Amino acid sequence: MNFAKMQGNGNDFIIVEDFDNKLQGKESELAKHVCHRKFGIGADGLLIVRLTDKADIEMIIINSDGSYAAMCGNGIRCFIKYAFEKKIVTKEKINVLTGAGIKTISLKTKDGKVNSISVNMGQANFNPNAIPVKSNEEIINKEILANNKVYKITSLLMNIPHTVIFEEDNTNITEGNEIEKHPLFPEKTNVNFCKVINKSIIEVRTWERGAGATLGCGTGNCASAVVCNKLGFVDNKVKVITPGGSLWVHIKGDGVYMIGDAKFICEGTYNF
Numbered sequence: 001m002n003f004a005k006m007q008g009n010g011n012d013f014i015i016v017e018d019f020d021n022k023l024q025g026k027e028s029e030l031a032k033h034v035c036h037r038k039f040g041i042g043a044d045g046l047l048i049v050r051l052t053d054k055a056d057i058e059m060i061i062i063n064s065d066g067s068y069a070a071m072c073g074n075g076i077r078c079f080i081k082y083a084f085e086k087k088i089v090t091k092e093k094i095n096v097l098t099g100a101g102i103k104t105i106s107l108k109t110k111d112g113k114v115n116s117i118s119v120n121m122g123q124a125n126f127n128p129n130a131i132p133v134k135s136n137e138e139i140i141n142k143e144i145l146a147n148n149k150v151y152k153i154t155s156l157l158m159n160i161p162h163t164v165i166f167e168e169d170n171t172n173i174t175e176g177n178e179i180e181k182h183p184l185f186p187e188k189t190n191v192n193f194c195k196v197i198n199k200s201i202i203e204v205r206t207w208e209r210g211a212g213a214t215l216g217c218g219t220g221n222c223a224s225a226v227v228c229n230k231l232g233f234v235d236n237k238v239k240v241i242t243p244g245g246s247l248w249v250h251i252k253g254d255g256v257y258m259i260g261d262a263k264f265i266c267e268g269t270y271n272f
């Protein structure tokens with residue numbers, strides 16, 4: 001099977017094409033094999049390219065542990081750069097079907113190469129039933145106990161569940177493991193440790209549900225920017241710095257826009 005390995009903000013993915021749907025039912029098994037960093041190629045997740053009559057193209061996302069993900073911000077940038085540069089899609093404004101609905105993407109290109117990718121990630125949702133959380137109220141600056149420590153958290157659905165925690169020292173990312181599995185979250189949660197630098201810059205480290213600590217998380221960056229904006233810490237346009245790089249989040253009336261790039265790492269053949 002042919003594959004490409006790509007990264008966006010240090011979040012790395014294996015991309016394979018499945019136009020004849022031969023991988024249906026095998027996605028989880030393949031992801032666990034191909035994403036293993038000792039016995040496979042190694043990646044945070046698997047992206048599968050499929051054709052659909054509901055949009056220009058369809059993206060399937062499987063985490064490295066084999067679990068399904070509805071959406072991935074860094075992943076969709078890698079996915080669409082792959083699809084455009086492989087000439088699977090040829091437009092600069094593209095609708096992509098994901099598990100979180102259709103996402104509209106605008107590209108800036110030159111000589112057939114993608115230089116910048118803007119994704120309308122849709123609206124953030126603080127409704128506890130949508131996230132979901134076991135609460136009748138919005139989770140905004142709510143105290144919980146985990147790791148024998150009290151955290152003040154804010155939770156939302158940004159295509160997938162996210163929890164944002166403000167800490168000056170956000171280096172102990174493994175604390176996210178217990179928060180991810182807290183009883184408050186019946187479907188677990190992604191955990192973002194956020195530090196506000198000024199009104200237009202934040203730093204974020206993310207513990208991803210199904211992948212663990214990663215160098216970047218697009219939906220997590222968007223969620224963190226939205227929470228910072230909601231609490232009055234930042235303006236509508238924010239630069240988000242992660243260990244794997246940086247991107248911009250622009251909060252508008254019609255959605256949360258994520259602007260960044262993606263890069264090819266390698267291509268080859270995988271035995272599966």
